[in-house]
Amino acid sequence: MKVVTRFAPSPTGFLHVGNVRTALISWLFARSAGGKFILRVDDTDAERSEARYVDAIKRDLEWLGLEWDELFFQSKRLEKYEEAKEKLIGSGRLYPCYETQEELALKKKNLLSRNLPPIYDRASLRLTATQKEQYEKQGVMPHWRFLISDSAISWNDGIRGLMNFAPSNLSDPVLIRADGSMTYTLASVVDDIEFGITNIIRGEDHLSNSAVHIQIFEALNAKSPDLAHLSLLTSKDQEISKRLGGFDIYSLHQAGIEPMAINSFLAKIGTSDAIYPYQNMQDLIKSFTLSKLGKSPSNYEQAELERLNAKLIHAMPYEIAKNRFKSESLEDVGAEFWEVAKYNVKTLQEINLWWRICNTVSEPTAINYELTKQAATVLPKEPWDINTWSTWIEEVKKITKKSGKELFMPIRKALTGLDSGPELKTLLILLGYEKTFARLNGRSTQSSTQSAEALCQVK
Numbered sequence: 001m002k003v004v005t006r007f008a009p010s011p012t013g014f015l016h017v018g019n020v021r022t023a024l025i026s027w028l029f030a031r032s033a034g035g036k037f038i039l040r041v042d043d044t045d046a047e048r049s050e051a052r053y054v055d056a057i058k059r060d061l062e063w064l065g066l067e068w069d070e071l072f073f074q075s076k077r078l079e080k081y082e083e084a085k086e087k088l089i090g091s092g093r094l095y096p097c098y099e100t101q102e103e104l105a106l107k108k109k110n111l112l113s114r115n116l117p118p119i120y121d122r123a124s125l126r127l128t129a130t131q132k133e134q135y136e137k138q139g140v141m142p143h144w145r146f147l148i149s150d151s152a153i154s155w156n157d158g159i160r161g162l163m164n165f166a167p168s169n170l171s172d173p174v175l176i177r178a179d180g181s182m183t184y185t186l187a188s189v190v191d192d193i194e195f196g197i198t199n200i201i202r203g204e205d206h207l208s209n210s211a212v213h214i215q216i217f218e219a220l221n222a223k224s225p226d227l228a229h230l231s232l233l234t235s236k237d238q239e240i241s242k243r244l245g246g247f248d249i250y251s252l253h254q255a256g257i258e259p260m261a262i263n264s265f266l267a268k269i270g271t272s273d274a275i276y277p278y279q280n281m282q283d284l285i286k287s288f289t290l291s292k293l294g295k296s297p298s299n300y301e302q303a304e305l306e307r308l309n310a311k312l313i314h315a316m317p318y319e320i321a322k323n324r325f326k327s328e329s330l331e332d333v334g335a336e337f338w339e340v341a342k343y344n345v346k347t348l349q350e351i352n353l354w355w356r357i358c359n360t361v362s363e364p365t366a367i368n369y370e371l372t373k374q375a376a377t378v379l380p381k382e383p384w385d386i387n388t389w390s391t392w393i394e395e396v397k398k399i400t401k402k403s404g405k406e407l408f409m410p411i412r413k414a415l416t417g418l419d420s421g422p423e424l425k426t427l428l429i430l431l432g433y434e435k436t437f438a439r440l441n442g443r444s445t446q447s448s449t450q451s452a453e454a455l456c457q458v459k
Contacts, residue, residue: 256347
């Protein structure tokens with residue numbers, strides 16, 4: 001049987017690292033088995049669902065490289081859910097309840113005060129037809145609960161091993177609200193049946209939901225897909241949620257984090273594998289095995305992701321980088337420039353600064369040209385390497401009798417036009433002798449007839 005997985009976000013907020021990790025693991029599982037990955041938009045909550053979040057979900061998944069084979073919206077399938085609802089009513093597994101939200105809250109409070117689990121008491125099952133009719137004459141519309149059977153619930157979880165749930169510890173869930181709208185539960189099961197989902201991978205916070213879902217599958221004469229429950233991501237700083245900023249994928253994108261850094265990081269935290277900066281999804285697929293994922297909570301630290309991003313940049317071949325330069329308006333960056341500069345940046349965006357310094361220098365102020373011109377007189381001839389800076393600067397110290405800030409700040413301003421920026425020992429190699437000599441003497445090296453690559457040719 002061909003493997004089919006799905007990712008089912010609700011368009012009520014932006015994707016964050018927690019739910020993207022679920023999408024990624026589901027995608028990797030499908031692709032590693034040569035299977036199919038479906039994107040299902042759970043948009044039955046009309047009040048909270050927004051088109052902008054649908055667009056954002058698709059944008060972020062595409063940016064990460066998590067392409068889907070099929071896309072559908074639950075809001076377009078309401079008739080299917082109604083059919084399932086009527087089937088469950090007909091079999092006696094869906095029953096009407098008439099308690100108000102206030103009454104249910106009072107029951108829950110009473111149970112908790114006695115240290116009892118807040119399980120629904122099934123009082124509505126004891127109502128007579130007359131009593132139900134009276135409620136409805138009073139304008140009280142029922143909500144509908146799924147009747148959990150006494151059959152033991154168990155499954156072999158793909159991550160957590162054998163799972164057992166006692167039905168007596170589960171509360172009959174509401175599948176249909178009093179306003180007639182459906183909760184996530186019934187629609188999800190109906191979709192999983194019709195789209196032939198073979199494997200459901202989701203967070204461990206869905207464990208009790210899964211126990212209920214198994215019985216709903218059976219009530220609809222279907223077999224439950226294989227289940228696997230991921231440990232949740234935790235953060236020492238704050239809760240990971242789509243309602244809080246900082247963890248969303250778009251913010252990471254804007255901050256210059258590479259999609260493969262995110263994929264590499266989220267695929268490996270919580271496993272025994274080393275966290276390694278994979279350059280492409282194919283290599284990540286080859287390294288993936290669901291059984292490597294552990295049960296313990298996985299700690300998400302953005303600083304660790306940023307360090308991994310830097311490693312990815314440092315290891316990135318020019319052939320990959322040049323495809324990204326278009327989006328950064330850096331089409332003229334050549335292979336030699338990249339190979340020198342990449343080890344000095346943490347994000348691809350930072351190459352902009354290096355390129356700009358090499359090609360355009362803003363007019364600096366308060367430069368001690370007396371000092372920099374002296375420095376130019378002892379500038380060594382090329383070829384240059386990473387040791388050229390230290391050799392040269394020692395000579396400059398001798399002839400100027402300057403050191404520290406008095407020495408370095410005028411040279412930095414003359415070469416870059418900035419008070420701070422890239423490390424000068426590396427930048428010197430990229431500038432080359434002619435440009436460095438000219439800037440130390442206060443002369444422009446810009447030429448409208450020269451290409452950007454020629455202006456910053458690596459010597």
